[in-house]
Amino acid sequence: MTTYDVESGDQVHPGQPVTVDRYTAGARLNHWITAISLVLLALSGLALFTPSLYFLTGLFGGGQWTRTIHPWIGVVLFVSFFGLFVRFWRANLWKAEDGTWMARLRDVIGGHEENLPEVGKYNAGQKVVFWAMSILILVLIVSGFAIWDQYFAQYTTIDQKRWAVLIHAMAAVTIICVWIVHVYAAIWVRGTIGAMTKGQVTGGWAWRHHRKWLRELVSKK
Amino acid sequence: MANFEFVLPPAPTKDIKVGLGDGDLVKRSASTVSPPAKALTPVAKLIDVSKCIGCKACEVACLEWNDKRTPVGVNVGSYDFPPDLTPDMFTVMKFTEWVNPETKNLEWLIRKDGCMHCEDPGCLKACPAPGAIVQYSNGIVDFDHDKCIGCGYCVKGCPFNIPRISEVDHKAYKCTLCSDRVAVGQGPACAHACPTHAIVFGTKDEMKKHADDRIKDLKSRGFANAGLYDPPGVGGTHVMYVLHHADQPQIYANLPKDPRISPIVELWKGMTKYAGLAAMGAFAVIGLVHHVVTGANRVSPEDEANAEKLTGDRR
């Protein structure tokens, strides 16, 4: 059996219940820096996106501060997400079972795991979130630099800036929707959040949602 | 012999005496305003390009009135100085040497560049900060620096490339049409300074009438395409030009032929906002409804037992 999606640090601890190490302390820290940056970016960006949310500038010390700080948080997000990308990209490569999983989205939404194929460390939904985040963050940083006029005004024409701000706003809306899906899934599928807080999940959780990954871990021992 | 009679600008009218205040706003960035009870008479500045001698007195008057100074520069072999608008220079003369293909004459076209005070201002449409850009019922578009956040969206919204962001205080600057002078019944500083009366100021109707006279005069001198520049794409402007070649405004240092707010900006400030808010709201609501309908996806005791069996086998 190939162990393509076992990441370093993943480990099974037999017992009652079985516990499985899913994320190292480094991965978790990396994740939370990314998560906090993304939330701050969404809040500061949405403040400028629509007048009805302009009051959010109050969180950042007013409009001037919001405008100043947003792109810098963007840089933090980019660097931090790059760390996650390096850690997670292999386990997020598309596999044969992912197509089947996607085709049975009805069962996914209904919570009927028994009808789904066994999947590795990530299911197709998580992979879609991962790749969507990767692409959107790239789009956001490129379009973001094109409208970061405080330092880079002279590198783009006004027409390019118009396209950039339109694309930036659309990509921002999309990544916020993806983020809602990501957070919702973590809440709905109970036992998931522990993976990013304690770094561990129970064996039952791994059996139910990522059986192939669990089997690989067990056979590795 | 053509008619050389001096056509003087109309005397400032009592009509335009106003005290500009919050009650006179017809548009306010990132806000909705109810129309003022009593609208002011629309005003306009008319710039007769055919009368301009390029003396730059208006630039100096503008710097003086607005208490701005620009650093001494270097001659780059052109009269264009500074070469473009800056956060401190709200108006700059743009010099073009143009050979008229019909007459083979060299014509020196001198256009006073600056904010056009659009009836439908793209800068105001783009601005995300409530009240940072306002339009008074007399047509003047003004920036309120206390509310400006320096994002540069107005630069993207403007079809004339006018606003400039200061690197000192990170706020947007442009010609105010001397709103502070107009508010007390005075004309703009630049109009006062102009020695040839190429710049005149009054109600928009008066200015159109005055322009008609000027255009007639120019036509009688052989400028068959003389005309008024009051572009309808932005709803008309409160700064208008008399051009000797109104059929080709581009020759005047790229004055746009048919300016309008870019469709990209319309899409960004229109559909994207509605669709975006609807999409984000929909995702959140779908999540909530889904949770209520299906309930939490919990790990069952059998799942745990299966995991124990799997790991136990290996022990």
Ligand code: HEM
């Ligand atoms: C990745 C690096 C990023 C950079 C360099 C960046 C840069 C910028 C800049 C320069 C602006 C214009 C306002 C300002 O000057 O502050 C802006 C606006 C905005 N940003 Fe970002 N940003 C980034 C990431 C993000 C992310 C991840 C989100 C969403 C979660 C986001 C959401 C927004 C929104 C909604 C706006 C307002 C757009 C509008 O007014 O329509 N940005 N960004």
Ligand code: SF4
């Ligand atoms: S720079 Fe100032 S005036 Fe221009 S759009 Fe931003 S907040 Fe409005």
Ligand code: SF4
């Ligand atoms: S010319 Fe530009 S800055 Fe002036 S009112 Fe029109 S859109 Fe605004």
Ligand code: SF4
């Ligand atoms: S109207 Fe006033 S602010 Fe505008 S260019 Fe003339 S002098 Fe300057």
